[in-house]
Amino acid sequence: xxxxxxxxxxxxxxxxxxxxxxxxxxxxxxxxxxxxxxxxxxxxxxxxxxxxxxxxxxxxxxxxxxxxxxxxxxxxxxxxxxxxxxxxxxxxxxx
Amino acid sequence: xxxxxxxxxxxxxxxxxxxxxxxxxxxxxxxxxxxxxxxxxxxxxxxxxxxxxxxxxxxxxxxxxxxxxxxxxxxxxxxxxxxxxxxxxxxxxxxxxxxxxxxxxxxxxxxxxxxxxxxxxxxxxxxxxxxxxxxxxxxxxxxxxxxxxxxxxxxxxxxxxxxxxxxxxxxxxxxxxxxxxxxxxxxxxxxxxxxxxxxxxxxxxxxxxxxxxxxxxxxxxxxxxxxxxxxxxxxxxxxxxxxxxxxxxxxxxxxxxxxxxxxxxxxxxxxxxxxxxxxxxxxxxxxxxxxxxxxxxxxxxxxxxxxxxxxxxxxxxxxxxxxxxxxxxxxxxxxxxxxxxxxxxxxxxxxxxxxxxxxxxxxxxxxxxxxxxxxxxxxxxxxxxxxxxxxxxxxxxxxxxxxxxxxxxxxxxxxxxxxxxxxxxxxxxxxxxxxxxxxxxxxxxxxxxxxxxxxxxxxxxxxxxxxxxxxxxxxxxxxxxxxxxxxx
Numbered sequence: 001x002x003x004x005x006x007x008x009x010x011x012x013x014x015x016x017x018x019x020x021x022x023x024x025x026x027x028x029x030x031x032x033x034x035x036x037x038x039x040x041x042x043x044x045x046x047x048x049x050x051x052x053x054x055x056x057x058x059x060x061x062x063x064x065x066x067x068x069x070x071x072x073x074x075x076x077x078x079x080x081x082x083x084x085x086x087x088x089x090x091x092x093x094x095x
Numbered sequence: 096x097x098x099x100x101x102x103x104x105x106x107x108x109x110x111x112x113x114x115x116x117x118x119x120x121x122x123x124x125x126x127x128x129x130x131x132x133x134x135x136x137x138x139x140x141x142x143x144x145x146x147x148x149x150x151x152x153x154x155x156x157x158x159x160x161x162x163x164x165x166x167x168x169x170x171x172x173x174x175x176x177x178x179x180x181x182x183x184x185x186x187x188x189x190x191x192x193x194x195x196x197x198x199x200x201x202x203x204x205x206x207x208x209x210x211x212x213x214x215x216x217x218x219x220x221x222x223x224x225x226x227x228x229x230x231x232x233x234x235x236x237x238x239x240x241x242x243x244x245x246x247x248x249x250x251x252x253x254x255x256x257x258x259x260x261x262x263x264x265x266x267x268x269x270x271x272x273x274x275x276x277x278x279x280x281x282x283x284x285x286x287x288x289x290x291x292x293x294x295x296x297x298x299x300x301x302x303x304x305x306x307x308x309x310x311x312x313x314x315x316x317x318x319x320x321x322x323x324x325x326x327x328x329x330x331x332x333x334x335x336x337x338x339x340x341x342x343x344x345x346x347x348x349x350x351x352x353x354x355x356x357x358x359x360x361x362x363x364x365x366x367x368x369x370x371x372x373x374x375x376x377x378x379x380x381x382x383x384x385x386x387x388x389x390x391x392x393x394x395x396x397x398x399x400x401x402x403x404x405x406x407x408x409x410x411x412x413x414x415x416x417x418x419x420x421x422x423x424x425x426x427x428x429x430x431x432x433x434x435x436x437x438x439x440x441x442x443x444x445x446x447x448x449x450x451x452x453x454x455x456x457x458x459x460x461x462x463x464x465x466x467x468x469x470x471x472x473x474x475x476x477x478x479x480x481x482x483x484x485x486x487x488x489x490x491x492x493x494x495x496x497x498x499x500x501x502x503x504x505x506x507x508x509x510x511x512x513x514x515x516x517x518x519x520x521x522x523x524x525x526x527x528x529x530x531x532x533x534x535x536x537x538x539x540x541x542x543x544x545x546x547x548x549x550x551x552x553x554x555x556x557x558x559x560x561x562x563x564x565x566x567x568x569x570x571x572x573x574x575x576x577x578x579x580x581x582x583x
Contacts, residue, residue: 020443
C-alpha cells in the first residue's frame with residue numbers, strides 16, 4: 001500500500017470537529033490505511049463512464065406549492081439546548 | 096409462549112380470540128425482563144405505552160375489527176433507534192442527541208400504526224448506523240443470543256438480536272451497506288433490504304442518502320413479506336420514493352419455483368470465505384435446485400471494487416448529513432466563545448470515534464482538489480457495479496451468495512481495526528451501491544460453537560416478490576426456523 005499523507009487537522013477543521021492530540025494521531029494512521037485501500041479504484045479506466053449519484057434516478061420531483069401542516073413553534077423548539085422568546089438562542093455572531 | 100409466535104401465527108390466534116394483544120405484549124415484556132440483561136438489545140422501552148396500545152388493539156378486535164386492512168393488528172413491533180416515533184426518544188446510538196424526543200412519526204411508523212401494530216422500544220445500534228457489530232454504540236454492545244461472547248452484527252444488531260431472542264414479534268432496521276442482512280445472518284433471522292426507493296425514509300435519521308433503506312427483521316419469510324406490503328410505497332415526503340405499485344408480497348409465496356434461474360457469482364468465492372459458510376451455502380443451492388430452480392455460474396466483474404466504492408460514497412454523504420448535529424437546534428451543546436467554536440466542541444464531545452472517522456474521511460474526499468480523484472471516481476465505479484448486476488439479471492432471476500464471509504465474530508475481535516471491520520460487509524455493500532434488493536435467510540449453523548449462517552438472495556430492482564418467493568420455498572423445505580438460541 002502506498003504511503004498516503006492524510007492531513008487530519010485540515011479535514012477535521014472543515015468538518016467542525018475538535019480533536020484531542022491522541023485522536024488526531026490515531027485517526028491519521030487509520031485514515032491513511034483506509035485511503036490506501038480505496039486507491040484500488042484507480043486501477044479502473046473510467047474516463048468514458050457516467051457517474052451514478054442515485055441508483056433510481058428521479059428528476060425534478062415537485063409538489064404543488066401549497067401550505068401544509070408542519071411543526072408548531074413550540075414543537076420545533078422543544079429539543080433546543082437554549083431558547084428565548086420563541087427562538088433558538090446562540091452565541092453572539094456580530095458585534 | 097406468545098412472544099415466540101410469528102406475525103401470521105399471532106394474528107391467527109388474535110382473530111380467533113385465543114389470546115389477547117395485551118397478553119402477547121406482556122409476553123414480550125416478560126421475555127425482555129428475563130433475557131435482555133444479557134442480550135442488551137434494547138436501549139429503552141415504555142411498557143405502559145406498549146400495553147396501552149395493546150389494549151386499544153384488543154378493543155378494536157372485540158369490536159369486530161377486520162384484519163384485512165390492518166394486517167398487523169395487535170402485533171408488537173420494536174424499532175431501531177434511528178427511526179422517529181412521536182413522543183419517544185431517538186438517539187441513533189449516540190450521545191450527541193442527548194434527550195431528543197421525536198416531534199413526529201416516520202412514515203414507516205405511521206404505516207405500522209395504521210396497520211394496527213404496537214410500536215414499542217428503542218433498539219441498540221452502532222452510532223448513526225456506522226458499524227458492523229453494535230460495538231460503536233455510545234451506550235453498550237448488544238450480544239449475540241446464540242453466543243453472548245460474540246457480536247450480533249450491525250449496525251441493526253439490536254433489531255436482529257431482539258427477534259432472535261423472541262423479545263419482539265418483529266422489528267425494523269435500516270441498511271446502508273448491509274446493516275439489516277448482516278446482523279440477520281449472524282443472529283439466524285430473516286432480514287430484508289428493499290430496493291432503493293421502495294420504502295420512504297421520511298423520519299429515518301439519514302446516514303448516506305443514496306444508499307439508506309428501511310426494512311424488516313422477522314422470524315420467517317412470510318412475516319417479512321407481510322411487513323413489506325405495509326411499509327412500502329410512494330411518500331410525497333421522501334422525493335426518492337418511487338411510484339411503483341406495491342404488491343401483496345405474502346400472496347406471492349408458496350408458488351412453484353420451478354425454472355427460476357439462480358446466478359452464482361464466481362467473484363464471491365474469495366479467500367476469506369469460511370469453509371463451513373461455503374458448505375452451508377452450497378447445500379442451500381442444491382436444495383433450491385431440488386425444488387426446481389436452475390443454478391448457473393455468473394460473473395460480477397467489479398465485485399472487488401464495491402467495498403472501496405462504498406467507503407468513499409457513504410462517508411461523503413454522511414459528512415453532509417451529519418452537519419446538522421451542531422448543537423444549535425437540538426441535542427448536546429458544548430458552549431464556545433462563538434458559534435464556530437461551539438460547533439467544534441459540541442461535535443468533538445458528542446460523536447464517537449467511528450462517526451468522527453467517517454465524517455472526516457467524507458469531508459476529505461469531497462474537499463477541493465480531492466473530489467474528482469475520490470468521490471467522482473467512486474460514482475463512476477458505482478455505474479460499473481450497477482451495470483454488472485443489471486446485465487446479470489438479464490440472465491437470472493436472483494443472485495445467490497453467502498450473506499457474510501464468516502459467522503459472528505467475538506466482541507473486540509475487530510474493533511481496533513476499522514478496515515477489517517469494513518471488509519466484513521464485503522458481500523452486502525454491492526446491493527446498496529447498485530440500489531437492488533436483498534434478503535438474508537438462515538441456511539444452517541457452524542458446528543462448534545453453533546452459530547447461524549445466512550444465505551443472501553439478491554433481486555432485480557423492485558424484484559422483492561421473487562426473492563421472497565425463493566427464500567420462502569427454501570425456508571419451508573430446510574426447517575432451520577425451528578432452531579432457537581440457548582437463552583438463559
